[in-house]
Amino acid sequence: MSTVTYLGMPPFPQAAEVSTKDERLRGNLRHATHTIRDKRATAVAELADWPELRSAGARIKDHTLRHLDHYLEQLEEAVTAAGGTVHWAADAEEANRIVTRLVRDTGEREVVKVKSMATQEIGLNEALERAGIAACETDLAELIVQLGDDHPSHILVPAIHRNRGEIREIFRTRMGHWGRAAPEGLTDDPADLAEAARLHLREKFLNAKVGVSGANFMVAESGTLVVVESEGNGRMCLSLPETLISVVGIEKIVPTWRDLEVFLQLLPRSSTAERMNPYTSMWTGTTEGDGPRHFHLVLLDNGRTDILADQVGRQTLRCIRCSACLNVCPVYERAGGHAYGSPYPGPIGAILTPQLDSMATGLDASLPYASSLCGACYEVCPVAIDIPEVLVHLRERVVQGGTVTVRGQRTTVKPARGHAAERAAMRAAAWTFDHPGVLRAGERLASRARRMVPHRVPGPGRAWTDTRDLPALPPESFRDWWRRTRGPGRDAAQSRGGADGREGAAG
Ligand code: SF4
Numbered sequence: 084m085s086t087v088t089y090l091g092m093p094p095f096p097q098a099a100e101v102s103t104k105d106e107r108l109r110g111n112l113r114h115a116t117h118t119i120r121d122k123r124a125t126a127v128a129e130l131a132d133w134p135e136l137r138s139a140g141a142r143i144k145d146h147t148l149r150h151l152d153h154y155l156e157q158l159e160e161a162v163t164a165a166g167g168t169v170h171w172a173a174d175a176e177e178a179n180r181i182v183t184r185l186v187r188d189t190g191e192r193e194v195v196k197v198k199s200m201a202t203q204e205i206g207l208n209e210a211l212e213r214a215g216i217a218a219c220e221t222d223l224a225e226l227i228v229q230l231g232d233d234h235p236s237h238i239l240v241p242a243i244h245r246n247r248g249e250i251r252e253i254f255r256t257r258m259g260h261w262g263r264a265a266p267e268g269l270t271d272d273p274a275d276l277a278e279a280a281r282l283h284l285r286e287k288f289l290n291a292k293v294g295v296s297g298a299n300f301m302v303a304e305s306g307t308l309v310v311v312e313s314e315g316n317g318r319m320c321l322s323l324p325e326t327l328i329s330v331v332g333i334e335k336i337v338p339t340w341r342d343l344e345v346f347l348q349l350l351p352r353s354s355t356a357e358r359m360n361p362y363t364s365m366w367t368g369t370t371e372g373d374g375p376r377h378f379h380l381v382l383l384d385n386g387r388t389d390i391l392a393d394q395v396g397r398q399t400l401r402c403i404r405c406s407a408c409l410n411v412c413p414v415y416e417r418a419g420g421h422a423y424g425s426p427y428p429g430p431i432g433a434i435l436t437p438q439l440d441s442m443a444t445g446l447d448a449s450l451p452y453a454s455s456l457c458g459a460c461y462e463v464c465p466v467a468i469d470i471p472e473v474l475v476h477l478r479e480r481v482v483q484g485g486t487v488t489v490r491g492q493r494t495t496v497k498p499a500r501g502h503a504a505e506r507a508a509m510r511a512a513a514w515t516f517d518h519p520g521v522l523r524a525g526e527r528l529a530s531r532a533r534r535m536v537p538h539r540v541p542g543p544g545r546a547w548t549d550t551r552d553l554p555a556l557p558p559e560s561f562r563d564w565w566r567r568t569r570g571p572g573r574d575a576a577q578s579r580g581g582a583d584g585r586e587g588a589a590g
Contacts, residue, residue, distance in 0.1 A: 087175075087204050087385075087439045089234060092424030094449035099418035108244050108419050115243050120410040122356035123463070130352070140349050141467040143342045144334075144401035148391060154303040154336050155382065161306025165368020167378040172330075173490075174385050175205035181381050182207060182295065182328055183214045189326050191216070191292045197310060197317040198222035199297030200238065200404055201330045201383055203426035204439070207295070218295065219261065219287050221316040223280050230257040236420025236428060238406040239354050244419055247271040254279050262286055284316060294324035294375065298331045299403065300346060301380075304339045307367045308380070311350060311360040318364045327366075327375035332383050334400040346403060349465040353405035386439040392488035395476040399434050401466040406431075408460035408470060414453055423450065430460035434473040441489045441496075442480060448499035451477035482506050504544075526560035533558070 092098065102108060127133050147154055159169045172178035186194055194211070196202065196218050208218040208229075220229040227242040228235050231253045235241030242250070251271040258265045258279065263286050265279045296317065300309040308329055310317050321327060337343050351357040369378050391397050409415045409429030420428030424446045425436040433454055437447035451474045454460075460470040480487065482505050484498040498506060515522050529536070533556035539548040559567075 087427070087436055088425045088444060088446050092446050094445045095418075095422055095424070095453045096449060098422035098424060099414075099453070102419045102422050103417050105419070107246070109417060111244055111246055112416050112419055115237075115240060116410040116416050119240075119356065120407075120463075123353060123407055123410065126352040126356040126358065129358070130348075136345060136349055137465055137467055139345045140403075140465055141401060143337060143345060144466055145398075147336055147338055147342075148334065148397060148400055151333065151336070151388075151391065154338055155333060157303040157338075158301055158306055158336055159382075161304065162368055162378075162380050163306075165306050166370075167306065167368040167380055170379060170381045172381050172383050172385070175383075178205050178330055178381050178383050178385065179207055179210035182330060183210060183216070185326070185328050185379055186211065186216050186293055187214065189293050193217045193219065193287075193291070194293040194295050194328075195219050195221050195287050195291040195320045195324065196225075197294070197296035197320045198225050198241075198312065199295070199330065200426055201297040201332050202295065203235065204332075205330070205383065205385060207330065217261075221284050221287065221320055222312070223277070223314060223316070226280055226284070227253060230254065230261065234421055235426060237409060238404050238428070238431075239409075240406075244421070247273065247276065250276055258283055284319075288316075288319040288323050291320070291324045293326045293328065294320040296321060296327065296329045298329055298335055299350065300343055301331060301336045302338075302340055302343055303336055305367055307340075307365050309343065310364045311347075311362070312364075313355060313357075313361045315362050318362050321364050321366065322374045324375055326377040326379070328379045328381065330381045330383055332385070333387055334402075350403050350405055353403075353407045353463070353465040386441065388491065389441065389488040390438045393438070396434070396438050396473055398468050399431075399438060399473060401468050402431055402435065403466060404431075405465055407463040407465065411459040411463050413455060413457065413459075418453070423453065430454060430470045430474075431468075434468075434470055434477060437477055441487065442477075442499070445499075448481045451475075451481060482509065504542075523560070523562060526562070529556050530559050530563075 130136065162169050170181045172181055192215060194216060196208075198220070202208070211218045220226050222241075224240055224242040225235065227245060227250050231245070237243040245253075248271050251269055254265040254276065255269055261283075263283045266282070269275055269279055296310060298308040299311050301307070302309070308331070310321060312318070337346065347360065347363065351360040366374060366378070369376055387400060390400055406429070408431055409420075412430050415429040423429065423432040423436065425432055427435045433450045437450050440447045442448060454471070454474050456471045456474065458471050461468065464470065479485070480496070481499045482502045484496045486493055486495050488494070515525060536553070536556055538553055539545065540553065
């Protein structure tokens with residue numbers, strides 16, 4: 084079973100109603116997202132061939148996904164030949180079970196972790212905790228989130244919702260529970276905060292016997308895993324412990340090193356607006372006298388092959404988690420990441436979470452509506468995922484139900500609750516468009532009665548017009564205008580139109 088959403092999270096509108104009223108959160112988010120998005124735009128504009136790189140990224144991902152079975156087997160062979168062990172996990176439960184067993188086998192009760200979306204998705208820290216194993220996050224922002232008993236709210240900047248004062252307080256009060264306490268008299272100066280984290284983490288790295296990571300990419304031809312990060316903490320986790328366990332979604336594979344080159348250009352510019360990633364760690368199995376002596380790769384499905392079976396939804400699996408779509412999204416900027424109820428916030432979360440979760444909860448059914456469909460996410464996406472297209476596709480599933488793949492089985496899902504009015508309206512619209520005579524009569528009637536049409540819709544549609552005006556109805560329909568000005572018998576119609584004093588086209 085997938086566990087991608089956090090326990091007990093309400094549907095998006097309820098969560099957003101609370102978060103949008105938090106002035107400080109909105110201020111933090113506005114400042115951070117605008118800064119990152121401006122820098123990204125500059126970094127991307129430096130490359131004249133960015134559109135070609137973007138298409139290449141999309142094509143490589145699509146090709147790999149089409150032949151995923153082949154490349155995964157190639158990867159397994161290469162990792163095994165290089166001294167690693169490959170485990171296959173169908174879902175979160177199985178992945179957690181495998182990792183827990185592997186850690187137990189080492190006899191250790193503590194692991195150090197590299198920032199990883201896949202392990203958040205499966206709730207690995209909580210599973211390890213239940214087994215009496217402490218998982219220590221070592222990415223600075225993830226450390227802030229963990230010490231604060233919090234959830235991440237951004238893919239790249241998980242503590243984006245925290246300001247310096249809050250971080251100082253978290254370090255001061257919580258660091259000592261996990262290891263080395265924060266220095267006396269800690270200030271909220273960024274250099275002081277970074278030093279406190281460095282001292283705390285250094286102890287963890289030097290004592291760690293087991294490291295847990297995800298990976299940004301896996302190269303099938305050589306069995307190489309790649310982690311890109313900015314702090315160097317990830318590299319410590321990947322190289323110092325004796326045992327390394329990497330949990331990676333099966334879609335993170337690329338066929339060759341030539342393909343990897345494309346993504347190592349797309350990812351840093353899209354995420355941190357850097358020309359080149361500061362720390363790019365790559366490892367292939369194990370090497371005598373260098374790095375971990377035991378390497379385990381846990382390949383995670385957890386709903387991914389179900390997504391692959393959906394012709395429209397499968398483009399979601401191209402995602403390289405750069406977070407560019409979050410930074411341009413007007414909904415994310417106002418609601419913040421927690422409202423999305425899973426480790427995947429923003430536009431990518433609005434399409435990935437419901438699909439990974441097979442639209443199982445009220446939260447899943449609400450997420451495809453967490454968008455204005457403005458299309459900014461699609462424009463910045465470095466692998467050209469048409470997020471609005473997938474959102475509309477998922478909305479159709481929410482409203483109408485339909486056949487989907489769940490754990491490899493074709494299953495019929497019912498429409499979600501609370502969409503009866505929308506369904507009835509869509510059916511009425513479909514029937515009307517199927518009957519041109521009725522449509523024409525309706526258009527004429529609406530044009531004649533246009534002055535009586537209210538600016539706000541009553542009943543269930545009221546929320547729609549709370550924040551926007553209903554478009555004014557034109558004095559005549561397009562068809563009537565066409566017949567009057569261009570169609571057969573237009574002279575007669577024109578003289579009638581002239582007598583009415585009507586001019587111009589209308590919708
Ligand atoms: S959907 Fe595109 S823009 Fe958003 S995180 Fe994924 S790759 Fe980046």
